[in-house]
Amino acid sequence: xxxxxxxxxxxxxxxxxxxxxxxxxxxxxxxxxxxxxxxxxxxxxxxxxxxxxxxxxxxxxxxxxxxxxxxxxxxxxxxxxxxxxxxxxxxxxxxxxxxxxxxxxxxxxxxxxxxxxxxxxxxxxxxxxxxxxxxxxxxxxxxxxxxxxxxxxxxxx
Numbered sequence: 001x002x003x004x005x006x007x008x009x010x011x012x013x014x015x016x017x018x019x020x021x022x023x024x025x026x027x028x029x030x031x032x033x034x035x036x037x038x039x040x041x042x043x044x045x046x047x048x049x050x051x052x053x054x055x056x057x058x059x060x061x062x063x064x065x066x067x068x069x070x071x072x073x074x075x076x077x078x079x080x081x082x083x084x085x086x087x088x089x090x091x092x093x094x095x096x097x098x099x100x101x102x103x104x105x106x107x108x109x110x111x112x113x114x115x116x117x118x119x120x121x122x123x124x125x126x127x128x129x130x131x132x133x134x135x136x137x138x139x140x141x142x143x144x145x146x147x148x149x150x151x152x153x154x155x156x157x
Contacts, residue, residue: 023048040066 026035026042034041040063049061 034069036069037061037063037066039069039071041069042066 024047026037026045026047028035028043034043036042037047038061042063043066045063045065047061047063049059
């Protein structure tokens with residue numbers, strides 16, 4: 001009885017692991033951003049394929065219910081890479097070679113520079129300096145407030 005129950009549980013668990021070759025429904029993460037598969041908008045469509053981590057071979061996915069996408073953008077912008085002329089804009093006309101040229105423009109020159117600020121005025125040595133210069137008195141460092149520090153211990157050699 002126990003062996004048959006264990007065999008039934010093992011069979012049920014392994015059958016769910018093999019169920020990976022069906023179909024998938026594509027739900028975009030961001031609304032308004034289409035998911036394109038082979039030129040077809042697969043948003044909210046069914047995709048059938050046999051590719052994934054468990055399969056060594058892969059086949060071309062089939063999209064059921066998707067909308068085909070125009071490979072060339074059908075908008076009012078000009079894309080030079082498409083090789084088409086823009087639908088609107090200036091009409092460029094090349095002028096003839098023997099036309100009267102306009103007068104040349106006046107010359108223009110501009111430059112920038114940087115320099116340091118001027119130094120402050122320096123006092124020179126007086127003409128008649130004093131013969132002796134007195135240094136201020138210094139009686140050593142003042143003791144810190146608090147208890148009197150211990151004298152240093154004699155060192156042994």
